[in-house]
Amino acid sequence: MEWGRAKAGAVRGRTMETHFIYMAVSSALFSVGMAGVFLCRHFFKKIIATKIVGAGVFLLLVSIAERDADTFADPVPHAMVITGIVVAVSAAAFALALARRIRIETSRASFEDEEAAE
Numbered sequence: 001m002e003w004g005r006a007k008a009g010a011v012r013g014r015t016m017e018t019h020f021i022y023m024a025v026s027s028a029l030f031s032v033g034m035a036g037v038f039l040c041r042h043f044f045k046k047i048i049a050t051k052i053v054g055a056g057v058f059l060l061l062v063s064i065a066e067r068d069a070d071t072f073a074d075p076v077p078h079a080m081v082i083t084g085i086v087v088a089v090s091a092a093a094f095a096l097a098l099a100r101r102i103r104i105e106t107s108r109a110s111f112e113d114e115e116a117a118e
Contacts, residue, residue: 009104022062041110
């Protein structure tokens with residue numbers, strides 16, 4: 001092995017390909033986002049957690065794109081991710097506007113019981 005030619009993640013003769021690292025990070029993002037969706041009661045925190053879940057899914061789609069040694073990655077998953085990002089931004093903008101409207105109309109910013117709010 002030449003100086004500066006080691007693969008990323010090489011430890012004691014083991015190498016880890018970059019798409020495995022991306023898969024691990026995407027599963028961590030998905031898990032953290034799902035925990036935020038289920039555990040947080042505040043509207044804005046749920047929306048941000050949903051965006052984190054989406055980022056994990058997009059990263060997974062990019063990491064599982066089929067690759068060959070001689071060619072580039074498959075462009076179809078990348079096109080799906082670009083389309084998904086546009087849809088996710090639009091949905092997040094709508095969700096934030098809806099959460100703001102709920103906050104203005106009800107003076108509540110989270111999912112709470114009626115008795116607890118009074």
